[in-house]
Amino acid sequence: MFQLLRQVVKTGIKTEAYPQPDDALRVTLDRLQAAVLERFHGSLAIRHVDAGSCNGCELEINQLNCPYYNLEGLGIKFVASPRHADMLLVTGPVSRHMEVALKRTYDATPDPKLVVAVGDCGCTGGIFGENYASRGRVSNVIPVDVAVPGCPPTPVALMQGILTAIAVKKT
Amino acid sequence: MSIVDFDMAFDTLDGAVNIHRGQVDATLWRTLCVHVAASGGRLVALWGSDQTQHTGRYAVHAAFATDAEFAVITLPLEGASYPDTSDMFPVAIRMQRALHDLLGLSATGAVDDRKWLRHAAWPADVYPLRKSSMDESTQVSDFKQKNIDDVPALDAYPFIPVAGDGVHEIPVGPVHAGTIEPGHFRFSIVGERVLRLEQRLGYKHKGIEKRFEQMDLMHGAKLAARVSGDSAAAFGWAYAMAVESAAGVTPPPRALWLRALLLERERIANHLGDLGFLGNDAGLAFGLSQFLILKEDVLRLNQALFDHRYLMDVIVPGGVARDFPDDGVTRVRDECSRLEEVVQRLKHIYDEHAGLQDRFVDCGRVTPDLAARLGLIGQAGRASGQAWDVRVTHPCAPYRELDVRMATHQGGDVAARVAVRFAEITESIRLLRLIVDRLPLGEIASPVPTPPEGKLGIGWVEGWRGDVFVALETARDGRIARLHPRDPSWHNWPLLEHAILGNIVPDFPLINKSFNLSYAGQDL
Numbered sequence: 001m002f003q004l005l006r007q008v009v010k011t012g013i014k015t016e017a018y019p020q021p022d023d024a025l026r027v028t029l030d031r032l033q034a035a036v037l038e039r040f041h042g043s044l045a046i047r048h049v050d051a052g053s054c055n056g057c058e059l060e061i062n063q064l065n066c067p068y069y070n071l072e073g074l075g076i077k078f079v080a081s082p083r084h085a086d087m088l089l090v091t092g093p094v095s096r097h098m099e100v101a102l103k104r105t106y107d108a109t110p111d112p113k114l115v116v117a118v119g120d121c122g123c124t125g126g127i128f129g130e131n132y133a134s135r136g137r138v139s140n141v142i143p144v145d146v147a148v149p150g151c152p153p154t155p156v157a158l159m160q161g162i163l164t165a166i167a168v169k170k171t
Numbered sequence: 172m173s174i175v176d177f178d179m180a181f182d183t184l185d186g187a188v189n190i191h192r193g194q195v196d197a198t199l200w201r202t203l204c205v206h207v208a209a210s211g212g213r214l215v216a217l218w219g220s221d222q223t224q225h226t227g228r229y230a231v232h233a234a235f236a237t238d239a240e241f242a243v244i245t246l247p248l249e250g251a252s253y254p255d256t257s258d259m260f261p262v263a264i265r266m267q268r269a270l271h272d273l274l275g276l277s278a279t280g281a282v283d284d285r286k287w288l289r290h291a292a293w294p295a296d297v298y299p300l301r302k303s304s305m306d307e308s309t310q311v312s313d314f315k316q317k318n319i320d321d322v323p324a325l326d327a328y329p330f331i332p333v334a335g336d337g338v339h340e341i342p343v344g345p346v347h348a349g350t351i352e353p354g355h356f357r358f359s360i361v362g363e364r365v366l367r368l369e370q371r372l373g374y375k376h377k378g379i380e381k382r383f384e385q386m387d388l389m390h391g392a393k394l395a396a397r398v399s400g401d402s403a404a405a406f407g408w409a410y411a412m413a414v415e416s417a418a419g420v421t422p423p424p425r426a427l428w429l430r431a432l433l434l435e436r437e438r439i440a441n442h443l444g445d446l447g448f449l450g451n452d453a454g455l456a457f458g459l460s461q462f463l464i465l466k467e468d469v470l471r472l473n474q475a476l477f478d479h480r481y482l483m484d485v486i487v488p489g490g491v492a493r494d495f496p497d498d499g500v501t502r503v504r505d506e507c508s509r510l511e512e513v514v515q516r517l518k519h520i521y522d523e524h525a526g527l528q529d530r531f532v533d534c535g536r537v538t539p540d541l542a543a544r545l546g547l548i549g550q551a552g553r554a555s556g557q558a559w560d561v562r563v564t565h566p567c568a569p570y571r572e573l574d575v576r577m578a579t580h581q582g583g584d585v586a587a588r589v590a591v592r593f594a595e596i597t598e599s600i601r602l603l604r605l606i607v608d609r610l611p612l613g614e615i616a617s618p619v620p621t622p623p624e625g626k627l628g629i630g631w632v633e634g635w636r637g638d639v640f641v642a643l644e645t646a647r648d649g650r651i652a653r654l655h656p657r658d659p660s661w662h663n664w665p666l667l668e669h670a671i672l673g674n675i676v677p678d679f680p681l682i683n684k685s686f687n688l689s690y691a692g693q694d695l
Contacts, residue, residue, distance in 0.1 A: 003516070003519065003520050003523070004457060004520050004524075007457075007461065007516060007517070007520065008457065011460075011461065011464065014464060048350045049346055049353075050350075050351070050352050050353050050375075051353075052353075052374075052375045052377050053352075053375075053400070053691065054397040054398065054399060054400040054691050055352055055399060055400045055401055055689060055690070055691045056397065056400025056401070056403070056481055056483070057400070058350055058351065058352065058400075059400060059401055059444075059481060060480075061350050062350050062444070062448075062463075063463065063466070063467060063470070065459060065460075065463055066460075066463035066464060066466070066467045067460050067463070067464055068464065068467055078349075078350060080348035080349070081348070082346075093377060095292075095374065095375050095376055095377045095694075096290075096291075096292035097290040097291070097292055097373060097374045097375070097376055098345065098353055098374050098375065100322045100323075101345050101346050101353065101374070105346050127382075127393055127394055127397060128377045128378070128379070128382060128394075128397075129382070131377070131378040131381060131382065132292065132293050132299050132378055132381070133292050133293070133299070133376050133377050133378035133381075134377040134378055151397075151483065152400065152480075152481070154480065
């Protein structure tokens, strides 16, 4: 126990500066009202759905748990069920075998809800594209608010995408 | 008697691992399987190819390894069936089922002939990997998504039921509660104790093998790195090795040493992440925070040295795409010292933590005997006494000179898999130091000549999870006729069904994490 505490103290606080929202990442403009978005600020529940990725994007989403990024410091947390979620964080491409599960997860998420598509594959279908087994980009299957490119997108890019989705669009 | 003594024509392929190649008929196919199984060898991969345009036939291929040899055997088929091998190599069961779903070749005599990778995306009488069944335009349009409500009926799958007083089922997935990949687990339980677990995978199937066939050899490297994103260096290397063996070219020494550097960095990063999540799943969030800091530092140095956090697209056919910067040697040495110190301290904390050890010890045990019988491989295999490590048993350059010390454990439980990960991090740190000290100077890539049509190329590399295997068949003009990437998860998923037996459901996430298998790599 002493060693554990000593290691905690020795490590100190590692959190780095948070990124700013970037309107260039928006796919849909102003789908939710500003009043709703303001409520999400400081308390956002995310459900991650892997709809067919290579698992590279999942590595970076998991890396958001690293103290350097401290996502929970912004009141943003990952939840175990779409029923508890305000936002779906979806990696792609959407395989045809995951299409039904993704639609059902979307339907199970209460309104008002946001969708962030993650990675080059989530944004465009990426290297896998569309074929007999792949539906390509996430927006081919469910509506998308913000798309975060990258292969895989860095934790900072992911945070920026999430923050853009809940930021009120500047007029 | 060794495989090469067998009554077959063998020719040796060029390339980094020593491979024997032969062709057999159906009778000799079975005899050879019996022989390999009896001599303690294992089935590395089983795949098929459509050669109807050239020979009018389909073919089934198998890669076998014994502790001294590695052989790739081809069986040209008369029709569309071949003799079952799963009675000798249980690991073949799912491979054979997938082979039927994708290519329509069936194993005569197989006990389990249910579908595996096919759900409802394409009809049962269409085989995506047959050259005749789909061209690029029909691929997208032919199988439009049916009504969402029809899919469950179209996708009916006969799970094996368990009956009895108080037995009930818990279906889990495909969308899971954590940030993990999709798959379905069907638990049959009494109270909290698991009587049976049946996995259903294939949710992520996105036509990777078909996609390769639309690519040329250079472009294929990008896709290979994305078969399973956490093993980008391992798949990148195995793919490059396959192309190089088909083209008959050897990369310069500096490139080979840099590849080993990349592979060991990937091993360290993944093991660090797993150790963190294993602590977290047992209720020690401190472990997650600490190990993710270490992992993040490794990833950031990857970015600084190779311009990619997960080392994607650094390994290319012919060599590597980016040279190691001059200050790299110092930075890697500094990183090694820091890592070594903190990992030792954290290991001590894990070892001494009663609550953690209470969850780890005796949880999810796979005995060495069961592991040998069912063919467990990779780091999970080594934690159950299976001393297979391609870096040691079938080393390619530069591993021949690095003299890797294999980490094994007889325990077979979560604690053993944790111990093997710690030992492998320590060993990889030693290897990183050796590599940067002895890194040869010179070119980082050789030009790759276009190989002739119909050449076979093989790549075989020990990734962090286990051995990664790639088989390539070339087409005209430097294109890919067939590519089969085999993730070690194919071998280890079935063992997870055994590891959970007799344990309670809440221990499943911990046991699952201790294997940390790839869904993407097995779903293809």
